[in-house]
Each structure stands twice: as structure tokens, then as C-alpha cells.
Amino acid sequence: MAREILILRRLDHPNVMKLEGLITSRVSGSLYLIFEYMEHDLAGLAATPGVKFSEAQIKCYMQQLLRGLEHCHSHGVLHRDIKGSNLLIDNNGNLKIADFGLATLYQPHQKQPLTSRVVTLWYRPPELLLGSTDYGPSVDLWSSGCILAELFAGKPIMPGRTEVEQLHKIFKLCGSPSEAYWKKSKLPHATIFKPQQPYKRVLEETFKDFPLTPRARSLMLSSETRKQEGE
Structure with a gap:
């Protein structure tokens, strides 16, 4: 909670929940955050x-989400749990990013190992499923791309039940990395999660009826393309 308070005090943006104050209970000794x-x-x-x-x-919700994330990332904050239930909306259509319980501070040019056990499973990017401890804002953008597709589809697009199933759902939709990627990959779970047969990308065909602009489509494809290129 101390880390969450520190992070919330660093942020001040219309699309990020603002910490209004703190209240302590003399009876239980509990500390409450007021929003x-x-x-x-x-x-x-x-x-x-x-x-x-x-x-x-x-478009309105996604614009607000991305503006809020841009503010977080520019202030050295990774949210690490972007999902629908953490995006709060008032009766006027204003969206605010909430629940920074899994958030962390990061410095882009300073290597520091981070835990891969973050982000709710359906919105978790492949590098975290493969055990990466070196990542940045792209983990939040992957989740945002999943939400964009979910809003158009009317349901979660990759509802995996286990980490293995989640990663294979990603491969079946986005295509699996090349053989060259697997050979040079040093991620902890690369050997365990490598599919027995390669998958072709079917993302464009699956979402061909979505009225996506090129920039919106690139948001859905950005993390997938990065993994295909083995970066």
C-alpha cells in the first residue's frame, strides 16, 4: 500500500484516479485510501x-485510456493490470485508470529485474507468460490492445484458463514466433511453452469486420509484431 500511495501521489491526470486522502481507523488500525x-x-x-x-x-474510451497511460509512463509508472474492471467511468463518460496495487516505478535506461507474475491472465502479454523480467510500457499497451478488440467483439478475445492455454491462444490468433526466435530466446519458460507446431497469424481475418483505422489496428498488432521479430 505504501508503494501504491507513493505512485498515486506522483500522478495527476484527468484519466487517472486521484488519491483524495487517507483515513485511519482507531478501532481496527486499518488505513483507507479515499478516491x-x-x-x-x-x-x-x-x-x-x-x-x-x-x-x-x-474511440472515446480508448483515447482516454491511452492518454492516462501516456501520463503514467512519462512519469515512470507501469500499471501492470490494465483490464475492464480497473477502468472506471462516470455518468458523463469520463474514464479513469484505477487500482495501482500491482503498479511499479521504472526507469527506461536502467536495467532492473521486475516480476513476471503481474497482469490478469486474459490481458497478460506473451513475454510475461514466457517469464521475462525485463520489460516496459509495452505490457500495458498489450492489455490495451486486448481491451480495444474486446469492446468491438463484445467479449474477451483470449479467455485462457491457465498460463499454457493463454499463451497458445495468443499463438493461435497472432501466430507463433519463428524457429530462429526460439533458438536464441533466453526467457525462462521458452522451452516449456514452445508449441509443437507453428501457428499462422489469423488476427486480420478474425477481426476483419471491425471498423479499425490503420493506427487502431497497429495498437492491436504492436506487441504481436514485436514478438514475431524476436525483440
Whole structure:
């Protein structure tokens, strides 16, 4: 909680939940964080019967999400748990990134090992599933790309039950890395999770009916392309 408070005090942006204050309980000795009230979360709205987001709404929510993330990343903060239930929305359509319990401070030019056991499974990027401890803002952008596709599809696009199943769902949709990537990969779980047969990328075909602009499509493809190139 101390780390979360430190991070929240560093951030000040319309699309990031602002820490309003702290309250302690003399009875239980507990410490409570006080935030402004938001009526909804994105996952709850998406799961409401009869609710289907328009293209304009999706653009609006994604723009706010990416602006909030840009502020976080420019201030040396990785959220590491971007998902619908952590994106709060008020009745005026304002979106704010919440729940920085898994967030951490990072310095782009300073190597420091980070845990790979972060990000809710359905939104976890392949490098974390493979055990990488050297990563940056791309982990939040992968999650954002998953949310973009989820808003158009009306459901999570890769709901894996285990880490192995999650990684193979990614491979089946985005294609598996080349043989050259596996040979030079030094990630801890590369040998364990390598598929027995290579998968072709079917992402464009799967989402061909989505009204995506080239920039929006690149958001969905950015992390996948990076892994294909073996970076």
C-alpha cells in the first residue's frame, strides 16, 4: 500500500484516479485510501444485457485510456493490470485508470529485474507468460490492445484458463514466433511453452469486420509484431 500511495501521489491526470486522502481507523488500525466516486467500470458496462458500445464510444474510451497511460509512463509508472474492471467511468463518460496495487516505478535506461507474475491472465502479454523480467510500457499497451478488440467483439478475445492455454491462444490468433526466435530466446519458460507446431497469424481475418483505422489496428498488432521479430 505504501508503494501504491507513493505512485498515486506522483500522478495527476484527468484519466487517472486521484488519491483524495487517507483515513485511519482507531478501532481496527486499518488505513483507507479515499478516491472520488465513479458510477461504473468498463467491464460491468460491457456485461450489461443490451449494452453495445458504438464506434464513437469505443474511440472515446480508448483515447482516454491511452492518454492516462501516456501520463503514467512519462512519469515512470507501469500499471501492470490494465483490464475492464480497473477502468472506471462516470455518468458523463469520463474514464479513469484505477487500482495501482500491482503498479511499479521504472526507469527506461536502467536495467532492473521486475516480476513476471503481474497482469490478469486474459490481458497478460506473451513475454510475461514466457517469464521475462525485463520489460516496459509495452505490457500495458498489450492489455490495451486486448481491451480495444474486446469492446468491438463484445467479449474477451483470449479467455485462457491457465498460463499454457493463454499463451497458445495468443499463438493461435497472432501466430507463433519463428524457429530462429526460439533458438536464441533466453526467457525462462521458452522451452516449456514452445508449441509443437507453428501457428499462422489469423488476427486480420478474425477481426476483419471491425471498423479499425490503420493506427487502431497497429495498437492491436504492436506487441504481436514485436514478438514475431524476436525483440
